[in-house]
């Protein structure tokens with residue numbers, strides 16, 4: 001698939017000639033959200049719910065009307081006519097389920113992380129491309145009005161040069177059976193950075209520290225760091241053990257600083273016209289310390305944002321990309337860049353926080369994609 005969707009597209013296909021047909025695989029915690037949005041969408045006919053736990057599938061189907069339920073993906077593909085499947089099963093099953101669906105000629109929306117390894121992700125992307133099918137990762141936050149506005153402000157240069165990013169995603173989370181806290185939560189932050197930062201998510205190396213203070217068998221608290229271009233730095237803190245819930249990202253720029261507080265619906269975004277300036281031409285080295293640094297104390301403003309559910313945009317984007325043969329804003333390539341960083345995180349954890357190289361600089365970044373569609 002060689003074309004890429006413009007993330008600013010506002011599809012005008014509100015009354016499509018034919019609704020596309022889809023089934024949801026996985027009726028646990030997240031699958032019902034996908035099912036609800038698909039059923040409410042003018043683009044989609046929700047044809048079936050599939051779960052190995054048929055009771056769970058039936059319970060979800062009962063909330064949605066008379067929707068058939070099936071017990072396995074194979075049964076689904078054999079008995080239900082669909083254009084696409086939306087997969088909301090645990091991360092370690094994504095590769096197997098996605099490959100099965102792609103080989104059956106179905107477009108796929110798969111939950112984050114795209115896969116449980118970069119090698120698996122590469123196979124999935126290659127399979128989708130070879131068959132001309134859409135493979136889209138549900139990096140849900142990239143479809144929120146707040147993150148869209150952040151992307152707009154950063155790409156327009158309103159913040160100036162990006163000096164630092166600090167992202168915090170902590171709360172009392174479910175300890176996942178198959179992935180650590182980095183692979184569970186950091187895909188959100190990394191996908192957002194891939195979408196928002198001018199060069200996309202493209203670090204040469206990453207260092208990470210994790211901890212499992214309760215002895216659960218996997219890291220429940222994690223910190224990862226990487227360099228931004230021009231010596232800036234990005235830090236992501238993810239944590240399943242925090243009794244307080246924080247969803248905050250600060251993007252500090254040479255002109256302005258952006259603060260996203262996702263738990264404050266009255267003011268999710270704040271733009272601070274404040275910062276530190278450095279006079280780069282001090283009169284003498286001795287004067288540098290006292291004279292060179294100054295503080296700007298300007299206004300703070302809050303951009304107006306629409307309130308709308310991100311998943312409604314996710315399912316709209318999936319339909320748009322299928323109809324127009326475009327790669328999604330959070331397509332396979334973006335999913336792969338996130339996996340590349342996560343794998344480097346895992347390697348860094350294994351070497352006591354030393355920086356680990358990130359594979360895949362050859363992958364096209366969001367920014368490069370945007371360049372091409374403009």
Ligand SMILES: NC(=O)c1ccc[n+]([C@@H]2O[C@H](COP(=O)([O-])OP(=O)(O)OC[C@H]3O[C@@H](n4cnc5c(N)ncnc54)[C@H](O)[C@@H]3O)[C@@H](O)[C@H]2O)c1
Pocket residue numbers: 025026027028029030031050051052053056071072073088089090091093097111112113138139140184
């Ligand atoms: N986008 C988001 O914001 C977001 C939020 C939460 C979870 N997720 C993602 O959603 C996925 C599922 O997470 P969850 O918390 O809903 O998990 P869950 O364990 O609550 O539910 C998973 C369901 O999948 C079923 N299942 C497992 N393997 C299957 C298979 N091969 N075929 C059919 N059904 C199968 C299980 O029986 C279970 O009902 C994960 O990848 C997770 O990272 C995304």
